[in-house]
Amino acid sequence: MQTKVKIVYKPDRSTKRLQPIFMAKVPAGFPSPAADYEEDKLDLNKHLIRNPAATFFVRVTGDSMVKAGIHDGDLLVVDRSIEPRDKNVVIAIVNGELTVKRIRIRKNKLTLEAENENYQSREIDEEMEFEVWGVVTNVIHAL
Amino acid sequence: MKSIFALVDCNNFYVSCERVFQPHLEGKPVVVLSNNDGCVVSRSQEAKQLGIKMGVAFFEIKDEAEKNGVMAFPPITVSTPTCHGG
Numbered sequence: 001m002q003t004k005v006k007i008v009y010k011p012d013r014s015t016k017r018l019q020p021i022f023m024a025k026v027p028a029g030f031p032s033p034a035a036d037y038e039e040d041k042l043d044l045n046k047h048l049i050r051n052p053a054a055t056f057f058v059r060v061t062g063d064s065m066v067k068a069g070i071h072d073g074d075l076l077v078v079d080r081s082i083e084p085r086d087k088n089v090v091i092a093i094v095n096g097e098l099t100v101k102r103i104r105i106r107k108n109k110l111t112l113e114a115e116n117e118n119y120q121s122r123e124i125d126e127e128m129e130f131e132v133w134g135v136v137t138n139v140i141h142a143l
Numbered sequence: 144m145k146s147i148f149a150l151v152d153c154n155n156f157y158v159s160c161e162r163v164f165q166p167h168l169e170g171k172p173v174v175v176l177s178n179n180d181g182c183v184v185s186r187s188q189e190a191k192q193l194g195i196k197m198g199v200a201f202f203e204i205k206d207e208a209e210k211n212g213v214m215a216f217p218p219i220t221v222s223t224p225t226c227h228g229g
Contacts (some may be wrong), residue, residue, distance in 0.1 A: 008164050096167030133166075 002119065003062035003070060005091060005098035011057055013045050048138055054081035056134065058091065058098075065089070065100050067115035074141045076100070080134035091133040094122075098133055157185035161216050172213040176201050180217065 019042055049055045058076045068089055084090050086105040091098050092112060101112040110124040124130045153159055157175035162168045172189040183199050193211050195204060
């Protein structure tokens, strides 16, 4: 099934959770004496969201983008203020639907590609109703 | 130093907002209702052309609206911004 948008969320930035990043790798042998020293703290909201006013989280369904690492049920971070460039993964409005595609912008030719052999590329011509809704910056995939 | 003020007005604001997340509503007759589906508080151009008046109580026009394929939505509340798309 074509990967498309199921629900759009606005990020909740009211909570703050700073998770420490451990700089020492998880030991399989002798523990590092530096393991007690926590380095910088990371706020996922700050890490994932560059432009809060233009960023949305989007839950997707479908498998047409699996080779790009986007699976059914994943959450995408989408920035609507980024100018789309060739090879970006974007949320595109095609025939009134919000779908997920890789955009190819080449000399005079605009194409939307899937990331799954079972799906075909689609060239955008002037008659088609097409618009880029936003650029996907991150995927959050539960294992 | 002088202050400069900008007044920004948007067409059919609530309807326009709904259309950002539901692009298939473009070109269709759409209205947004006040809390508890009370009154019409925003009308798309197509809904205006059907003669739906601003502020009309929705129950008064519901049957007529349904016949004409008008889609009615609650307002997107600012405090809990969850929008449904697609």
